[in-house]
Amino acid sequence: MVAREVRQTDYQARRLTIPVDAPFDEFRRRYEAAVPVLDIEGIAAMVQRRASWSEVIESASRQGPYDFFRFWSLDAQPLMSLAGPDASCVEYLMGNHTIAERMFRHDPTVLAYVPLHLAIADDGDGTVFSIDQPSRTLGSYRRPGITSVGIDLDHKLGRLLQALDVPVPPVLTS
Numbered sequence: 001m002v003a004r005e006v007r008q009t010d011y012q013a014r015r016l017t018i019p020v021d022a023p024f025d026e027f028r029r030r031y032e033a034a035v036p037v038l039d040i041e042g043i044a045a046m047v048q049r050r051a052s053w054s055e056v057i058e059s060a061s062r063q064g065p066y067d068f069f070r071f072w073s074l075d076a077q078p079l080m081s082l083a084g085p086d087a088s089c090v091e092y093l094m095g096n097h098t099i100a101e102r103m104f105r106h107d108p109t110v111l112a113y114v115p116l117h118l119a120i121a122d123d124g125d126g127t128v129f130s131i132d133q134p135s136r137t138l139g140s141y142r143r144p145g146i147t148s149v150g151i152d153l154d155h156k157l158g159r160l161l162q163a164l165d166v167p168v169p170p171v172l173t174s
Contacts, residue, residue, distance in 0.1 A: 035068045
């Protein structure tokens with residue numbers, strides 16, 4: 001085995017915390033309606049029968065109206081309230097396996113950053129949607145094939161926020 005060195009990459013993330021003009025529970029419902037749960041059983045069935053990648057892409061396009069799926073979620077409030085804070089907060093992993101594949105082919109470690117990690121919370125002043133800008137994080141790979149997908153994810157995130165009637169930060173549309 002050839003000795004390999006640890007690769008170290010410093011990069012700067014950009015967290016977007018966007019105020020939402022809706023009560024927490026209402027916005028959470030809207031978000032979850034727009035971003036469906038990933039159909040793990042359907043994907044497992046496609047893997048089992050060795051479906052074509054084009055079938056996987058078509059299935060994702062049909063099921064994800066805004067190109068994103070919920071891979072995981074956790075309502076943090078019940079546990080955190082045991083320590084005292086009673087803030088509403090749900091964290092999510094949101095992504096799209098067909099979009100991730102466009103980066104995975106260049107570097108499989110990109111899966112450390114996709115699906116995207118986000119939180120919907122009531123920060124005491126109202127509801128907020130908080131997420132790191134995808135292109136900033138994914139651009140740290142310094143590979144054009146990954147960077148361009150990160151920019152595409154910025155635009156898809158902007159379209160999702162627009163559909164949710166949330167202000168879209170200009171960095172997601174430029």
